[in-house]
Amino acid sequence: MANGDSVSGPILAADGRPLRQSLARALRLQKLRALMLIAPLLIFILVTFAAPIADMLFRSVENAIVPNTLPLTVAALEDWDDASGQPPGEKVFAALRQDLLAAVAAKAHTKLGSRLNYEQTGVASLLRKTGRRVKRMEEDGDLAAQFAKIHKSWADPETWATIKRFSSAYTSGYFLNAVDAKLGATGIEARPENERIYIFLFERTLLLSVVITVACLLIGYPVAFLLATLPMRTSNMLMILVLLPFWTSLLVRTSAWKVLLQQQGVINDTLVFIGLVADDGRLAMINNQTGTIIAMTHILLPFMILPLYSVMRTIPPSYMRAAKSLGATDWTAFWRVYFPQSVPGIGAGSILVFILAIGYYITPELVGGTSGTFISNRIAYHISSSLNWGLAAALGVILLVVVLVLYWLYDRIVGIDNVKLG
């Protein structure tokens, strides 16, 4: 191609067009064909997977229910100064009455109540009670007094401040809640001590994940080293012992640990039998952090061993021999020569195990009890039990960001293309 310019006039392809053009066209076609092959899957993933994630991001800030249910009230509250310490004027109460009448007809006031209850406890019952009585109000009388008669909270400026604070279509309320804070009268403030839970849960999730990663590394490294240095035939045989748990259902492994670790389980029975533990002093190894750590270390261990092994396989054994022949002891040869070369494997395995551990749900749920659960258990709780979807989404987004940062690191260190399975 470089010669093309030095010859007088462009080189022509068989169809008479300049070769350069012809080649560019071929390249374009090739790119197009590749993209056409990828397109169906890309669209599939975008619809079935990326859109749900985007929906979750949206839900974590969405707050349309307040302006949609109380449109007139929100507009009327614009003029009210929430720092005045006084409840708003009659105009706002009239708007509230109209909004509530429409909301009760559409049965939307209870949903609004549970939304605002996340920000100020008591609003749910306030709205339920008001919803029942709002029809019987006299339109011409003193509305503020009538509302205050139904529930004294309507005379409390704090209630109105909450409505005003969360009257926009988007809110940071869920995210603040997810980090144990809230939007108070004076801006962002920490929640009272007894309501703080999420920071603690995030910390516990991170801490337990680190413990599990370190445990996997400590017991996975020797095995990977053995497998990488044994002759191929033997190591292939032993590899099956690593791959079998990898291929076995997560629930099978979790139920195995549930059976083994019980107070009346095999391990405790054995310990009692050999006399290490008294019959009335059986160890509590399940429904606590110990259970989570043991079971998850077992479940994630193959994800540590496999990347370690694939890196260690590429370290030439002659390096260690060379180090020893130069006078290094076994330990020096390992520590100064072999270990530094296995660090990429340690990085890959650790990040992989950590990413997987941090988002685990099933195993902590089944063997973790209350002290061994992760943030993901809380997310599941908010989706299916407390129905606070916005908070679940906000917690999910925070977890997702942590995982994506680690994923990016993993991509930088290992390269996504180099992920190997088995």
Next chain:
Amino acid sequence: MAALPPYASTGQKAWYWGFRLICVLVFFFLIFPLLVIVPLSFNPLPYFTFTPGMLALEADAYSMVNYNDFFTNIDWQNALYNSVRIAPVATILSVSLGTLAAIGLSQSHVPFRGAIMAVLISPMIVPLIISAAGMYFFYSRIGLQGTYVGVVLAHAALGIPFVIITVTATLVGFDRSLTRAAANLGANPVRTFFKVQAPLILPGVISGGLFAFITSFDEVVVVLFVGSAGQKTLPWQMFTGLREQISPTILAVATILVVISICLLTTVELLRRRSERLRGMSAQ
């Protein structure tokens, strides 16, 4: 680890055998939980430990009662039926789309290759609980939550990264001159694909398919949220059983699943070796 040389000192010998002992213990840790449930699944009594009769190897201390329960209990049979109905369809979806895309990705000039790859692999990296939450929100918006189609689509998405990874790995060693030769001999691209490329990448496709299958077959978090009672799969039934009251039938199911995993693992290993042989990449 090379064999111990004859001149090794006592310390070296001790370390050598000590190291092997550590490794044996780790292997034991890996495999013991799977092995222990097999005999326990034959325990007719509702305890999850060995009865004295079992330890004495008395024949009547073992029984098939848990297996009988699995094969006759309507809940378990429904769960099995649902699993068998969902996993293969999800697998076919992810294998067909995934193989096409992997072939596209392995071409020499692909714009935005890195970004596309990152998106396609992401279902494997994003924690399941987050995928499940997102899918629950989004699928209930579009009316797929609690439907068979919704679960199949969700599982297919989760299986795709595995197909992409295994098939692109097979294509790395693929000799491009083979397709050129076929084209040169007059075969059109479709014929080239089926006659030349497909047989060579088939082992990768099959093992990718097995990964996708096992992903769907073992998956519980997403189906828990995206599915409804009508899509209760085997892992879901096990999960409820383990959370509420653990019934001995679970051990029988677990044993059956372990046997299935052994079969799948064997197939994948054989395929991997065959593929390495075919492509002239002998085990190194």
